Amino acid sequence: MNLKRISWLGWALPSAAVVLLLWLPFGFSLHGLIEEWDVLGTFTISGPVLFVTPHSFFEVHRLRPLTVFPHALGYLLDRDSFDAWHWIMMAMLVLKGAASSYLGTRITRSPRWGVCFGLLVLLYPADTMQLSFRGLHINAALAMVLLGAALLVHAQDRRPGVGRWLVVALGAASLVAAQLMYEVAFTLVLFPLLVLWCRDGFGLAWQKLRVQSLPTLGWIVAALLYAGYVVWASSKGGQSYQQSLTDGHSPVDILRAALPKLFQIGMLRAFVGGWFDAWGIAKTEFAGRAYLFAFGLISSLLVLAWPRCEPQSTEAVRPAHDLSWAHLGRMVLAGLVLFVLGYGPYLFSGAHVLISQRTYLFAAPGAALVVLVLLIALSRAWRPLAGAAILGFMTLGAAAQLYQFQHYVQISEAQRKILRVIVENFDGEAGAKSLLILDGSNRLSHTWFLRDNLHLALTYLYDRPVNPPEICLMPSGERQRLDALGRAGRCIEEADRWVFQNAAAVPGVTASPQSAKAIAKSDLITLRIQADGSVVPDPALDAYRAQLATADTPSARRYRGILRPEVGGLHLGLFASPENADSxxxxxxxxxxxxxxxxxxxxxxxxxxxxxxxxxxxxxxxxxxxxxxxxxxxxxxxxxxxxxxxxxxxxxxxxxxxxxxxxxxxxxxxxxxxxxxxxxxxxxxxxxxxxxxxxxxxxxxxxxxxxxxxxxxxxxxx
The missing domain is CATH 2.60.120.260 (Galactose-binding domain-like)
Structure with missing residues (x-):
């Protein structure tokens, strides 16, 4: 086999195998959770939004105008299910792993260590929102910034000519698209420079940059273009999402106060805590571990069986034991810098520091590079020890990702049951009446259980606007309209009407609530959900239910494509079922x-x-x-x-x-x-x-x- 003929597609094979292993137990059973329903409801009303402009839908996100582009693309490809969303997310993960593998190879001059780096980035356990459609645009932005960096690093060694210009243009375009999709990508445009510095040291890297400056110009121009766009978009007025995070405080003051958390929370989570949780998950959450061990073994074999020499390079390949300590030291420093660049922007939002969802995705390449140095050091001491360590890291990463996938699928299934009951027992034709949901199952009481965005989910499922329903938990009569303290109101049933009250005022904290709203029972369509989640069906809706099962309308297709299917995948019994438990x-x-x-x-x-x-x-x-x-x-x-x-x-x-x-x-x-x-x-x-x-x-x-x-x-x- 001529290793120099390995194509760019070849770098995707290990990541594609790992992504397939992640999806096999669950199939395409995951669907929208929170913001995804908001996006779909908006698309139903306005059409898909490919680019956010000032004074338009999603205007608050105008500094990241491509933020819903991946979702809009999925909607255009398949408006009646989440299947296209799955394919897009899988493709972005494969691209993320493949680009990381190439960059890791250029850093270490070893394809094996490059593939190891790519899989570590893909399976890194610090973040808990990689496998959720809420993070689809973040995965896409990270994949694009890594692709852009890989293309510009690749262009650094290409001979001058039209081909080199095209590679640089494509790399710069990828970086611009990444920044327009998610602004944190702006901090990682330095990735190509750090790769060259890790690989060659300051002297040789500087010489290459002077002699072949075109690739460097590519990432500099990409950063300047985005910075210019931010200045232009900010001048259009109105508060942006990014401004709302600072709550009017000086960014310098926020950063100064939050800086200790970079070490106390961020760095501790990235380098220790994520792996610690992954160990706990592997130890306690799995009912059967055969698939988990097979996952880790296959991932390790993908590393160990990968070709030794670096494709498409005229430079000598150095085995791991020939990498100098200075080279490894540069890798550690570069990893720490990349971690700070990827995690640092979240320090400006106290709420984001207190979560691990999406806040570590951009930090994963830097953290993975530090772990890679540890593995290389172990291989220099004793190769079997390094092989065992690779197996351990891959298995723990797989455990964290599989459990995360299971967690979101379980929430999807709970939402699916609620939405199916509502859609089967309410035809969406409220007219001048209001929908009242009396929820005896007490599930519609949480952000993850559609409390705040049920009307947008129903807007999408019915393919027409649906007004926000009144949701009352029964038998407590708790109204799901929360005040600033997270307190619910009250639903009071009278002889011929329902009265809906907000929570009482707390002196000095919350203002007096608005007057209670009363609606006559004759002006309400009431849906009573039992404690077990069922509804006594109305025979008058039998024809409507039959139409859902057979009609070729958007609402019927969405009912069959989203609400009817049960959990997919291979049902490997990875996690214990709570059904029929005696405790x-x-x-x-x-x-x-x-x-x-x-x-x-x-x-x-x-x-x-x-x-x-x-x-x-x-x-x-x-x-x-x-x-x-x-x-x-x-x-x-x-x-x-x-x-x-x-x-x-x-x-x-x-x-x-x-x-x-x-x-x-x-x-x-x-x-x-x-x-x-x-x-x-x-x-x-x-x-x-x-x-x-x-x-x-x-x-x-x-x-x-x-x-x-x-x-x-x-x-x-x-």
Missing amino acids: YRWDFGRWWSLEVPTRGNGWREAEWKIGRLHHDASAWKTQKKSSLLFELSPKAAPYALSGTFTAIVSPAIKDSIQLRLNGTDVPIHWMSELEFFASVPPLVLRKGTNTLEINSATDPGYYDLSAQLSDFAIGPLR
Whole structure:
């Protein structure tokens, strides 16, 4: 085999194999989660938006005008399912891995280490939003910036001519497109320069830059073009998304205050915490590990079996043990610089520092380069040790990515069930009436469960505008319109009307709410969802339901293409199914930023207490009566309930806390200041949906809150 004939397509093969391994267990079952529905609802009303302009839809994102371009492309390719979105995301991941492999090869002069670098970038576990359509534009922007860097590095060694000009033009265009899609790409335009410095050192790199300056001009022009666009777009007035993140504060002051978090949170997560979580996930979350081990082994073999010599290069190839310590030192420094460039922009937003979703995608190349140096150093000491380390890193990366995929697919499935029930039992023809959803399943209570964007999801599914429905959790009557403190309002049923109230004012914190809204029952279309998520079907809609199953209309095609399919993939049994379990444990999230949407009422959304390696999610009670619903198949045995609070506002509130299971009082016993225990009376638990109520007083002087719950567990006494 002539290794010099390996094409650019050849660099995509290892990444394509890894992406295929990621998709096999799940298929195309993932669909929209949050902003994706907003985008699709907007496309339904206005048509696909390929480029955001001032004074248009998505104007707030005008500094990243291509931000919804990948979504618009998917919509144009297939308007009635998410299949095209899957293909686009898979292609972007393959491109990201392939470009990284090429760049890694140019840095190390070793294709094997280059492929290792590419797969590390692809599987790096620090970020938790790579496998979600929310991050489709971020994946695409990172892939484009890496492609642009690879093309410009490639052009550095090409002979002068038309071909070189074309490669430089394509590389610069890729960099411009990346920046227009996601502004963080602006910080990585230095990638080609760092590659040359890593590879050749300062002296030789400077000599090449002087003799062959065209590729350098390519990335400089790309950065200047984007900077010029930002100045022009900013002059058009109106607040941008980026300005809203700073909340009117000086960027210099924000950066000065946030700089310690670069080390305390960002660097710790990138180099240690992500791998620590990946180890915990591999150890505790998988019901079967055969596929996981096979994944890691195949990924490792893709590295170890890759050709030794560097294709399409006239320079001598150096094996890893010939790389000087100075070369490895430059790689470490370049990796740290790339990490800071990729993560640093998020320091300007305190909210982004407190999450691991999308905030580490652009930091992955830098962090992976540092890990690569560790592997090369191990290979110099003892090659079998390096091989074992590669297997370990690839397996842990696979564990994190597979679990992340599973997490988002589970949320997709929960959303799918809700949307299917609504679409099957409401034909979208409200006319002058309003839609009222009485949700006994208590799922429409969270951002991840369509609380805020249900109307846009329905707009897309019905292919026509749908007004925001009123959502009331039942039987609590909690209205899902939240105030600034995350508190819900009230739904009050009267004889001939429904009254919808907002949360009461908190003196000095929130303004007085608007007047209650009353709607006559005759002006409402009421949809009652039972605790198990079902709806008693209206026979008058039988013809409509039959049309959904057969008609060739956008709404019917979307019903069949999105709401009808069950979980796809090969059903490999990677993760335990909660069905028919005789015990249950709830927390608001076990792994940082992979919070579990709350099924219940009276809770704010999860907040994360960020430690060095361990992170704990908990949520505040916002109502006097709060509930959590869960599924159980109890055994004929004594049961116990236990749980942990992370904070209780006052001793008086602690004394007021009461527990009820399925309407039965369960006396609480305090094991410590924040830990509780209760014995469950016989026959209280039932097969199917159970409800735990945690009732207490609230403190108007403390934002109307009471206690912050971390977790609870219920199971047979042992």
